[in-house]
Amino acid sequence: MISDSISISIGIDDSWEELRKEARKVEGDLDVMLSSYARLAARFNPSSPGYGDPGSPKVGSSRSWKSMEMEIQSLLEKLQDINDAMSRCAATSAPTTSVTQKLARHRDILHEFSQEFRRTKGNLNLMREHAELLSSVRDDITESMASGGMSPRVHLLRERSSIHSSISHIDEVIGQAQATRAVLSSQGSLFGDVQGKVKKLGEKFPIIRGLLGKFSCLLFSNPLGNSLRKKGGEKKIKISCTTASSKLFTKRRNFYRWGNLFLLKSSSVPSFFFCYRKSFIITSMELKYLYDDL
Incomplete structure (x- = not known):
């Protein structure tokens, strides 16, 4: 009986170490992928030095960042499964303080990676929408200059700016009237x-x-x-x-x-x-x- 318990504990220790090794490998891959994804998102930022260069990503060529998002999502799911397996492995034996701390550390790393991925993805989507808007406005202006007329979108934008200026002028007149009334x-x-x-x-x-x-x-x-x-x-x-x-x-x-x-x-x-x-x-x-x- 003693030899059977020793062999079970040795097997649990071996599986724990294998799971930890696999978790560290996935965490390293995630770190590299998230760094590349952040650099790709920075190239979409209009304030970045490389924005607008020939090597910068275009709005239409979304295969690179789409595939990168899918790969990062797959690695996060894999790391989640490894953490769950490590939790089950630690529950089968008497958990020590060292095992508990290591398991908590792996969970924290997974949480940080998930938050960073969501934040970078949200920023990238906003910058892509901004780039699409600028591209459409630039195309409309080019088309308007080529045809010698004014596109409906540019006309609406001018009307909107005129309405805003009129509203500000009305606010000034109302303020002067209120001041006169007070006097x-x-x-x-x-x-x-x-x-x-x-x-x-x-x-x-x-x-x-x-x-x-x-x-x-x-x-x-x-x-x-x-x-x-x-x-x-x-x-x-x-x-x-x-x-x-x-x-x-x-x-x-x-x-x-x-x-x-x-x-x-x-x-x-x-x-x-x-x-x-x-x-x-x-x-x-x-x-x-x-x-x-x-």
Whole structure:
């Protein structure tokens, strides 16, 4: 019985070593084939130095890389079968740490080779499609130049570029319109704030409100006021008066002097107009120009 077990273990060891030797041989062949396949894929890359040379592979001559892909796929399947046989051989006997590590290493090598093959194959397919597209476009251009006309594909490409440029121009116009809208909104809010401040000021100082009323009556009692009334409504007049009054009050630095003047008697109003006659004249001119702009 002891001699039978020894002979079985020797037979298992021999088969294990044979399988490992076969696996190393297939792995070496795969390494060489994958290197050649990667060089073939690099020759399809337009950024490579040898692209476009007479010795570079053409799109139509796909026999070389097709046969190479089939051979690499066959070697990967063979290595997978050897790894499965090695796993069964290791399971029949008591697996040691060395056997387990060697089996794991062979599986890792198979996984790396498979990933490299899939990655190179995907890159090669993309570059082949790119080369086919360039070749077809070049043929269309040559045919168009030879016939003196324009092929439908070139015409469609030009139409597509024109549409893209029009879309970009429309986006720019929309952006400018949005910016203008934002500026107008900010100006509207600014005018609203000015009107609110003037209203609060009129409520705080009743004499200012009376002064604004007299000023509006003065405007409407002359031919200029009649022409203003004919041109537009009361809304424009209110906006013009509000803006001009705000400019009038903000032009003077000594605001407290205004307050002291407003607190005087009504007989001081002529002296008030006399002191600030220049500001009133300038403000009236600004009021006229502002109304004309509106």
